[in-house]
Amino acid sequence: MTSTLPVVGARRWLVLVVVLVCFLPAAMDVTILTITIPTLAHELHATAPEVLWTVDVYSLLMVGLVLVSGPLGDRVGHQRLLLAGLAVFSVASALCAMAPGPPALIGARAFLAVGASMIIPATLALIRQTFGDGRDHAVAIGAWSAVAAGSSALGPVVGGFLLQHFWWGSIFLVNLPIVALALPAVALLLHNRIESERQPWEATSPLLSIVGFLGCAYAIIAFTHEGVGVLEVAVPAVLGLTALALFVRRQQRAPHPMLDLSLFRLPGLRAGVVASVLPVLVMVGFELQLVQYLQFVKGLSAEGAALYLIPMPVAATVAGPVGGTVLSRVGRTRLDVPAGLLFAATGYVLVSSGTVVPLGLALIGFGQGLVQMVASNLIMSTAPSAQAGAAAGIESVSYEAGAGLGIAVFGTATAVAYRSFLPPGTSTSPLDAGSSAATAQAFTEAFHTTTWLAAALTLATVFLATPKPTAVPASPGEPE
Known part of the structure; x- marks a missing residue:
């Protein structure tokens, strides 16, 4: 087997740049569609559920797919997996751009998720292989996190500028030149190293995961739409919850699980998963509602909404390297996660109250980037x-589960609140918000309500994601 010793010298930083370039389009595509909702609804005649599924299917499918791709990278090599992922991602991007209608676009987005599910865990595992566990690893992860958080916030900004000057398919074609640069760089600069300890993989576990998350998300999204019967909500919900329960049981009993739940016995990893899932859930869900508010109620163009959002990606991009540098020098403290969450929670409060909104957006971005x-x-x-691929799979599952559920949960919460604020006899579709003074006021109230919800969930995460201090027993002879 090939050695997995870390790369030394300046070359490791060049490897990092290549890995981050590969990661950028996959991360940005989680949120780039959020700003296109009015355009998709108009040009493709998409209904509200079709719009939500077009945005959400990418993240929800990746939750199950990374369970395959993470361990697969340990078996075939993460460089080889990354090359395959980039190839699939480029073909899927072209198919998305050429989609003639909502069903075709949803299917192409699902194919896009296949490519991204190879790219994201491969980038994390390659960073681990390249930098080992030394001080530079924290800096490298800080850079990766800056791209993750910054890309999520940057997606709508890039989408807005492209929509203003080109047709909606350009938001997918922008991936192609990035992939064209990344493919030869990966082939020439990265070496394919296979882990000496490889875990077997199978199809049942990821299938259960995909069915579970899709079923739950379908039930959440369908719950708020008119004409939906009880069975249309209950059956997918029961199917989804049953699949998730079977998935967990299978992982607990399998000799070689796809998602190694034994890793969750490590307090640091547990805290990391919570700190990854909930803040991403909140930020992605909030951002989706914010761009709808700016376009439907405030009447901003796609480019105008993009300019409005700029403080978020700028602050998120700065937070990752700053936090990584501090972490590499002073080590981790119990205050880093709470500090980032408090920054973000303060930002949500400022946005909800309408006070210094640009500062609020910057605080949300900086807090999310740090966390x-x-x-x-x-x-x-x-x-x-030896479990770098499995750990990368857990990180990817955490991030994508948060993003996918955030779109479903906050989309549903906003729809419920919007209905409650509407006068009787008014259209309840959020796509009609802004068509009259009454609908604009109702959506404004709904947006403020869900933003307060974002602040509350972020504050709750402070307690859930902060590891409890371990009690140190007193030495013999010392007073207790």
Whole structure:
């Protein structure tokens, strides 16, 4: 087997740049569609559920797919997996751009998720293989986290500028030149190293995961739409919850699980997962509602909404490297995650109250970037080196589960609140918000309500994602 010793010298930083370039389009595509909702509804005649599924299917499918691709990378090599992922991602991007209608676009987005599910865990595992567990690993993870958090916030900004000057398919074609640069760089600069300890993989576990998350998300999304019967909500919900329960049971009993739940016995990894899932859930869900509010109610163009959002990606991109540098010098403290969450919670409060909104957006971005950096470092540095692929799978599952559920949960919460604020006899579709003074006021109230919900969930995460201090027994002879 090939050695897995870390790369030394300046070359490791060049490897990092290549890995981050590969990661950028896959991360940005989680949120780039959020700003296109009015355009998709108009040009493709998409209904509200079709729009939500077009945005959400990408993240929800990746939750199950990374369970295959993470361990697969340990078996065939993460460089080879990354090359395959980039190839699939480029073909899927072209198919998305050429989609003639909502069903075709949803299917192409699902294919896009296949490519991204290879790219994301491969980038994390390659960073672990390249930097080992030393001080530079924290800096590298900080850079990866900056791209993760920054890309999520940057997606709508890039989408807005492209929509203003080109047709909607350009938001997918922008991936092609990035992939064209990344493919030869990966082939020439990265070596394919296979782990000496490889875990077998199978199809049942990821299938259960995909069915579970899709079923639950379908039930959440369908719950708010008119004409939906009880069975249309209950059956997918029961199917989804049953599949998730069977998935967990299978992982607990399998000799070689796809998602190694034993890793969750590590307090640092548990804290990292919580700090990854919930803040991403909140930020992605909030961002989806914010761009709808700006376009439907405030009447901003796609480019105008993009300019409005800029403080978020700028602050998120700065937070990752800053946090990584501090972490590499002083080590991790129990205050890093709470500090980032408090920054974000303060930002949500400022946005909801309408006070200094640009500062609020910057605080949300900076807090999310800081938390994402710490969470990624905890997950990847806590797991054994031979399970880098499995740890990368857990990190990817955490991020994508948060993003996918955030779109479903916050989309549903906003729809429920919007209906409650509407006068009787008014159209209840959020796509009609802004068509009259009454609908604009109702959506404004709904947006403020869900933003307060975002602040509350972020504050709750402070208690859930902060590891409890371990009691140190007193030495013999010392007073207790």
